[in-house]
Amino acid sequence: MDGNHANYLWDGDGQRVRLVNWEDSGRSDRAFEIGEMTEHISRLDGHLDTELLLTRLDLTRLEAERVQEFRRLFALGWFLMLGPDGPATPHNPSGTLERQADRVLRLLH
Template sequence: MADLRHTHELAFAGDVVIKRYMDSKPGAAEREWRALNLLAEYAPGLAPEPIGYEDGVVTMSRIDGVPLRGLFARTVHVAPLVEALTELHTAVPPTVLRTVPQRPWQLDAIADWVRRRGAGWRPREPLADRAVKEGLRWLESWSPGEQGVTPVFGAGDGNLANFLWDGVRVRIVDYEDSGRSDLAFELAELAEHVSMWVDGEVEVAHRFELSPPEERRLRECRKVHALVWLFLLSHEHPRNPPGTFRRQVERVLATLGA
């Protein structure tokens, strides 16, 4: 789930990046360091190279590229983005992946977060109130189970700003919420992240060949993530265009009806 707090500080020294984590996010530095080492071994070139780790500070190589969010990603970027995600998800061998801790903010945790936010919702305007009401009603009737769960290594953050385009390929940064996950959940988080549609729709989830159970799980997980963003965007942020919350309300209602 998106973490809108300030969780780290970045410093640059030539071709080196120094990432200092705050105490407010326990385990983040360890997750980042683990991910960089795994990817250096199993998917070299996809992520920054690990250089050093000590006392919550991760030092890594600086990689070239422009954030896809700043590019207003379009068709030319989608295939390389899918290739990068496929490499990320499948690089870590299954025997190794089983030893990797589960990433934070898995399905049960974000569902509970949505319920708490929904319980504290104060009426504001009819369409938004309807989205909250219908979302909570659906959530209470939903039982996800284990159908369609395909283990993958997940970065844990669907923000387009974490995908860097160098003119040829896409590479991925920011692994503070990374860990063992499942494919449908990761694709749902990516597809519903505000950065994927606020500047122009970037649809990547349908570029993956999924089994029918994975497709069903993807649709259900997208509903949960859409509800997360309903609450996260309930207070307009200057980073997003005016009317973003209203658009999210409409997305939630459309997603619940899918």
């Protein structure tokens, strides 16, 4: 699944979401997908309250721990892609790398 938030369509009440991008579809791990979705760089648009979303998911303790580890992994991956001459650098506004560095540090504490 591609965690770009533009691929998620919410119903009018914000109760149900539909996924519209299947380019990388296949069987996957729930914790992995949640981690990828919550840390995708498109979160910088400000429309996803990650902490609120996580409180509404019925995660076991083990799943919640795994989601946190995947979040750290994806946040670090985006940081590396946003670095000098990184593949994501030209697509993002000035200051994105710095904001992502702050995100990584917060997730690592």
